Every structure is written in structure tokens, then in C-alpha cells.
Amino acid sequence: MHEYAFFLGCIAPNRYPGCEASAIKTSEKVGIKLLPLKGASCCPAPGAFGSIDLNVWYAMAARNVVLAEEMKKDIALICNGCYKSIYEVNHILKHNDELRDGVNEVLAEIDMQFKGSIDVWHLAELYYDEKICGLKKIRDSVTTPLNGVKIAAHYGCHLMKPQKERHFGDTENPMWFEELIEALGAEPVQYRNKMQCVVPVVVSVDMISSMLLTLPMRR
Amino acid sequence: MAAKSYNIPELDTKLADRRYHLTDANPEFTQKILKTSRTIANMCYQCGTCTGSCPSAPRSSYRIRLFMRRCVLGLEDEALTDPDLWLCTTCYSCTDRCPRDIAPTDVIMAMRNLAFLRDIVPKNFLQTCQLIYNSGHGVPNNDVNRAARTKLGLPADPPTTHSYPEFIKGIQKIIDHYGLKENADRILKGD
Numbered sequence: 001m002h003e004y005a006f007f008l009g010c011i012a013p014n015r016y017p018g019c020e021a022s023a024i025k026t027s028e029k030v031g032i033k034l035l036p037l038k039g040a041s042c043c044p045a046p047g048a049f050g051s052i053d054l055n056v057w058y059a060m061a062a063r064n065v066v067l068a069e070e071m072k073k074d075i076a077l078i079c080n081g082c083y084k085s086i087y088e089v090n091h092i093l094k095h096n097d098e099l100r101d102g103v104n105e106v107l108a109e110i111d112m113q114f115k116g117s118i119d120v121w122h123l124a125e126l127y128y129d130e131k132i133c134g135l136k137k138i139r140d141s142v143t144t145p146l147n148g149v150k151i152a153a154h155y156g157c158h159l160m161k162p163q164k165e166r167h168f169g170d171t172e173n174p175m176w177f178e179e180l181i182e183a184l185g186a187e188p189v190q191y192r193n194k195m196q197c198v199v200p201v202v203v204s205v206d207m208i209s210s211m212l213l214t215l216p217m218r219r
Numbered sequence: 220m221a222a223k224s225y226n227i228p229e230l231d232t233k234l235a236d237r238r239y240h241l242t243d244a245n246p247e248f249t250q251k252i253l254k255t256s257r258t259i260a261n262m263c264y265q266c267g268t269c270t271g272s273c274p275s276a277p278r279s280s281y282r283i284r285l286f287m288r289r290c291v292l293g294l295e296d297e298a299l300t301d302p303d304l305w306l307c308t309t310c311y312s313c314t315d316r317c318p319r320d321i322a323p324t325d326v327i328m329a330m331r332n333l334a335f336l337r338d339i340v341p342k343n344f345l346q347t348c349q350l351i352y353n354s355g356h357g358v359p360n361n362d363v364n365r366a367a368r369t370k371l372g373l374p375a376d377p378p379t380t381h382s383y384p385e386f387i388k389g390i391q392k393i394i395d396h397y398g399l400k401e402n403a404d405r406i407l408k409g410d
Contacts, residue, residue, distance in 0.1 A: 010358040013377035017364060021371040036378035039386035041355035047309055048344040048357070051331040054255060056397045060351075063393060096257075106396050110389035161311035162322060171315050197274040197310035 002132055004076035004121070005068040006034035007086060010042050012079055023078050023123055029141050030133045032126060034076060040064050043085035046158070058099060059106045061089035065120070066112045075120045084158035087120040091165060122159060125168070128176050138183040145185030152189040153177040157197055171195065223280045230300060239292060248295035248333075255329035258322040263287040269313035269323045281306035283313055283323050290326055299334040305341055338406050345403040352400050355380025355387050 012019045024034050041064060049057040064086060068075045077083060093100045094116040104113055126132045160171045168174060172195065178188035224231050252260055269283040270276050276283070281303040289298040298304065307327045314322040334340065347357045356379065365375040376382045380390070394400050 008377050008379055010356045013368075013373075013379065013381075014356060014358050014360045014364055017368040017371050017373055020377070021373055038378050039383045040379045041386070041390050042351050042357040044351055045347055045357050048347040050309075050328050051305075052335050052340060052344055052348065053397055053399060054328065054332055056394060056399055059393045059396070060390065063389065106393055109396065110392050112389075157308075157310040157312070162314040162324075164320075195312075197308045197312070 001031055001033050002126075003033045003035055003073055004126070005037040005071050005073040007037050007040055007043075007064060007068070007075045007077040007082060009040075009077065009079040009082040010045075011081075019078055027076075027123065030127065030137050032076070032123075032133060035071070035073060037064070037067055037071070037075070039067055043079075043082040046081060046084045046088075055102065057085070058089050058093065059103050061085045062093060062103045062107060062114045063110075063112060065090050065093075065118065066107065066114055069115055069117050072117075074118050076123050076126060077120070078123050080122075080156040080158040083120070083122050087122075088165065090116070090118070090120050124159075124177065124180065128180055135179060135183045138180065142184060147185050149186040150189045151181045151186045152191050153181060153194070154198070155195060157195070160195070225302060233297060234301075243296065244293040245295045246293045248293045248298075249290060251333060252290050252326055252329045255332055256322065256325040258325045259319070260287065260290050260321055260323075260326045262319045263291055263321055263323075264319060266318060268316050268318060272312040272316045274310060274312065275306045275308055279303070279306050283307065283327070286327060286330065287321075287323055290330070295333075298330055299337060299339060304330055304334060335402075338402075338409075340406065342407060345407050348394070348399055348403045349407075352391055352394050352403075353387075355384075355390050 006024070008020060012023075027034050041060070043064065044057060044060045046057065049060065065075065075086060077086060093103060093114055100114060100116070107113055127138060128135070155174055155177060160166060160168050160174060163169075163171045168176070174195075181188040223234070249261060265284060265288060267284050269287065270285075273281070273283050275281045286298060286301075286304070288294075304327065307324065309324055309328070311322075311324050314324050317323065331340075350359060351357050360376055360381050368377075369375050374382070380386050391400075
């Protein structure tokens, strides 16, 4: 059994609890145990906090990482926005001494210290990883194959981009999630704008542009 | 004439004037951006791949290449007061495709940080800050969701700051360290 600290974020537990429940139940079946990360907060929202003050964004996300460091477990999460915050801040602070010192100065006020001892993973990549779960294990665990179901995968920008700071490879036409869909017996569908932005950030600024932006997705 | 109008005469005149005035330039602005964004924005050679990749560009007057130019030339006022600054979706398509290996998205984020110092910021972002300050969550739990959670066999409140409110104090300390709550309250009150 692989154990991970399960970072929930805001939307999954507070708006779509089905995502949280299914993540915990399915993971257990394929040998991944998701432990609650007690006291975690908002990741915080990369669009809002990053735009206002990047330093607050670093410090707040580092606090969530430190909670998992204290558990001595890697973080697994299910939200792309959280992945951007938690993964990227963990990555930046590990490689930038100046920023890490600045963040640790603030965290010292609440008796915390960022050590950079853990990694952050998206649950989907753990499912795909041969060393953790892998396609074969998923295929074997299926009890009701989704035969005849067509599924279009949408990867989302904050999971895959920027490419050089992630480890997913190609961001123009990725295929790994389609392989996961195939493992469940469903048929992955290819469509235009698979990597198109879904515009969460602009919604709070300009409703009309955000509606225009999502139009091509509906084709 | 500029293709767009913001009903701010001063800004409209400025946008209509496409000449480069040395007096408008602030070299420190470029340096500040380079430091905050941690990317080599001064290496931009204006190829336009960023605007070509941008999902906002075909649907609005937002042009990321223009902001890259303003960064290189140090046109601080023009960059920070332009409302288009807030139309970047932070999708990082430009960053992936930039032939100079620059991260234009991070340049935009750095400019937004500087704009916030002038109190230029969308209200929704500040409201999110207030929510996180009070509950630890940008999207807090509600009764409808609590019922749904119980039905799914989950505890009514997730094991986050909702179940462990003693952690909220630490979050408030971090936010207060940067004076973000005060600023958010002040700016929202002023509107």
C-alpha cells in the first residue's frame, strides 16, 4: 500500500464531494491509501493570490506543504488549480534559496519550516505510474467495464503547463489520460481544442470574454 | 487612433500615441519585473508566438506581445493602468511555445503584483482573500454540500481548516505579515 497525504483544496470537498469520495474509494482498490491532511487550507488560488502578491502565494502554499512534511508523506491531490499552487511552489522553493529563506522567515512566526523533503503528485499521474499503480492494475481492478461509453479527456493547463517545470512531456497533444480511459473499457474521443484553456481566472474579471472563450469548447 | 476606448481620456490619448517617449520609460520597471517574474523578459525579440498562442487574443484586445514590449521598454504607467492586463488566463500556452524560453505569463503576474501596489486589482480577488482569511477556504462549505457529503459517507466537514479551526490563526498570521487583509479591506471599502 502506498500512502499519501491527500490534499483536498476547496472545490472538491466543498462543492463536488463526489470527487473526494470516489478518489478515496478507487485509490484504495488499486493500492493507494489517501490519508487526510489535517488543517490544510485553500491552496491558495493561483490566479487570485499570485496576481495580488506572489510572496503571499508562496508562503500560504508552503504552509500546506509543511503540513505534509510533518506527516513525512508525499502529497496527492485531485485539483488542477491546487496542483499548480502546491507543486509549483514546492518546486520553486526547493530550487531557490533566496525565496525559501524569505518564506521560512514568515513560517517561523507560526513555528513551521519548509524543508523541501517531499514531492507533490496528481492522483491521475499516480494511477498512470507503473511503479505506483499502472494501467495493468487498473485494467485488472475493473468490475464493470465502460464498454461503448465515449469519453473526451480534458487535461487542463495548470496540470501540464509550463512544460519545462512539469514532467508530463508533450503539451500540444498528450495521450496518457486517453490510455487510462481505455484501461476502463471506454473509448477515448479526440476533439479540437483538447488543450484549450477553460478560463476560470477571467470569469472574475470579464464575464463576456470568458463566455466567448469557452465557445469553441462546445463544438 | 487606438482600436479601443476605455472612456478615460488620458489613457485613450496615450494608447492612441504609438510613439516611444523616453520620458515615459522607467528602466527600474524592467528590473523589478525581471526580479519578480524570475524569467529573462528582456530577451524578447517580439516574434509574436505568444499572442498567436493566446486564447484571450482572438476574443479581446489583450495582446501579450504588447505587454512584453512595454516590459522591455519600461513603459510602467501604460502597462499597469491598461485594463487588458487582467485578461490573461494564465494558461501558459505562450510560455510553452516561446522560442526565447521566456515565461510571458510570469511577466504578466509580476506586472499584476506591481499594479496591486497602486490599488489596481479586481474586487473578486480581494473577496477571495477575505474568505480565506476568515475560514481558510476560498470556497467555504455550505449546508447543501454538508448534506451531500453525509449522503456520500464523508464527514460533514472536510478534514481541512473546517474541521480544525485552530489552524486558521496561522493562516491569518501569514496574510497579516504581508498586510494583505488590511489592503483588501481598504480597497473594497473605497469602492
